[in-house]
Amino acid sequence: MHKRLILAVALLPLLAATPASAQESELGMLPDDDLTSQSELVGFFPDQRCGTVDFGPVENPRAPLDLDAWVLKHGAEKVAVSIPVAVHVLWYTNQRGIPVGVVTDEQIGAQIDVLNAAYAGSGVSFYLARIDTTENRFWAKAHPGSLGEREMKEALAVDPAHTFNLYVTAPSGLLLGWAVFPWSYPEDSIMHGVVIHYGTLPGGHLATYNAGDTATHEIGHYLGLYHTFQGGCTQPNDYCEDTPQEASPDYYCTIGRDSCPLDPGLDPIHNFMDYTPDECMYEFTGNQTARMDWALTTYRPSLISSKAEGDIVASPAASRTGITSVAPNPFNPKAEISFTLRAAGMVSLNVYDLAGRRIRTLLEQDMAAGPHDVAFDGRGLPSSVYFVVLKANGEQSTQRVMLLK
Numbered sequence: 001m002h003k004r005l006i007l008a009v010a011l012l013p014l015l016a017a018t019p020a021s022a023q024e025s026e027l028g029m030l031p032d033d034d035l036t037s038q039s040e041l042v043g044f045f046p047d048q049r050c051g052t053v054d055f056g057p058v059e060n061p062r063a064p065l066d067l068d069a070w071v072l073k074h075g076a077e078k079v080a081v082s083i084p085v086a087v088h089v090l091w092y093t094n095q096r097g098i099p100v101g102v103v104t105d106e107q108i109g110a111q112i113d114v115l116n117a118a119y120a121g122s123g124v125s126f127y128l129a130r131i132d133t134t135e136n137r138f139w140a141k142a143h144p145g146s147l148g149e150r151e152m153k154e155a156l157a158v159d160p161a162h163t164f165n166l167y168v169t170a171p172s173g174l175l176l177g178w179a180v181f182p183w184s185y186p187e188d189s190i191m192h193g194v195v196i197h198y199g200t201l202p203g204g205h206l207a208t209y210n211a212g213d214t215a216t217h218e219i220g221h222y223l224g225l226y227h228t229f230q231g232g233c234t235q236p237n238d239y240c241e242d243t244p245q246e247a248s249p250d251y252y253c254t255i256g257r258d259s260c261p262l263d264p265g266l267d268p269i270h271n272f273m274d275y276t277p278d279e280c281m282y283e284f285t286g287n288q289t290a291r292m293d294w295a296l297t298t299y300r301p302s303l304i305s306s307k308a309e310g311d312i313v314a315s316p317a318a319s320r321t322g323i324t325s326v327a328p329n330p331f332n333p334k335a336e337i338s339f340t341l342r343a344a345g346m347v348s349l350n351v352y353d354l355a356g357r358r359i360r361t362l363l364e365q366d367m368a369a370g371p372h373d374v375a376f377d378g379r380g381l382p383s384s385v386y387f388v389v390l391k392a393n394g395e396q397s398t399q400r401v402m403l404l405k
């Protein structure tokens with residue numbers, strides 16, 4: 001409760017400065033080329049936050065007939081998949097001679113960490129397989145369904161059946177990103193993957209959408225999730241019983257919003273599949289996780305079998321090295337970080353900020369196998385989101401934590 005109140009207060013200046021009517025009227029005046037500073041973003045309204053469209057063949061089912069029954073049948077085979085990520089950076093030089101679309105390797109690393117924190121508990125994790133950089137204005141500005149998108153993907157896609165292709169571009173019109181649903185094409189199609197605006201990467205210029213959760217959201221589509229407002233206040237909505245129905249997207253983190261009053265529960269404004277600012281969204285539900293398992297198993301079996309770590313196992317967490325909990329979270333000033341080591345060995349536990357800078361080293365030593373705890377003292381640090389990264393036994397585990405003073 002406390003956290004949500006503070007978030008609401010933090011968002012007030014944005015709301016006050018940009019009433020909806022002004023936002024929309026100014027949208028057409030924004031330079032669609034090179035938003036390089038936050039001052040140019042006055043009036044920014046993500047009217048095109050997400051351009052994902054479900055155009056897959058109608059004969060393909062969009063949901064299991066009964067998700068609960070599917071989970072009961074497959075629950076013991078919880079999918080644990082470690083997905084290699086090929087990042088393709090597209091950039092160009094605008095009329096003023098300024099490069100547009102350039103991002104740093106640190107930002108890409110921080111983006112992968114954001115994804116692993118967001119998907120922790122889902123059984124899906126990501127690791128950086130490669131980065132390539134291409135100068136091409138036409139591709140960088142491409143929109144969903146365009147010739148530029150197809151050309152870009154034909155030229156750059158890496159083994160789409162076994163690799164997640166993430167295109168970091170600079171689409172015009174302030175479109176933040178789009179994805180392709182798993183049923184839209186055969187699993188080896190070059191069209192698969194996600195395209196995101198480079199300004200949405202951690203530390204990017206598109207405040208309040210610059211903490212990396214545009215990628216989190218779009219990958220939700222890539223793994224079969226619909227928007228929480230899909231279908232409005234009617235069944236089957238997003239095919240997930242545990243996300244309350246929502247009449248329309250929430251752009252503002254509207255605490256207490258209840259746009260479908262006949263449906264139990266408040267709007268799922270903290271869900272990654274809504275349209276709220278990055279700071280506001282922090283969860284997937286159990287049904288969403290089950291739906292990802294269903295979609296992966298049904299449409300992307302090669303992705304599951306792409307790596308040894310991707311084997312279907314009875315209990316993904318038990319035998320692995322990883323952070324098991326951070327409590328409390330949000331915290332002030334101290335949090336206890338619990339983790340498990342699969343085997344004895346050298347352990348490092350570091351804390352990074354949103355820009356990918358290491359700000360604390362909590363551990364750097366040999367440790368025994370089994371469970372361990374260590375304290376993270378946030379005194380002297382500003383309120384923000386941080387990433388705790390555990391490395392041991394050749395494995396890495398990342399947890400997102402929030403310091404709220």
Ligand SMILES: [Zn+2]
Nearest residue numbers: 050052217227
């Ligand atoms: Zn979306």
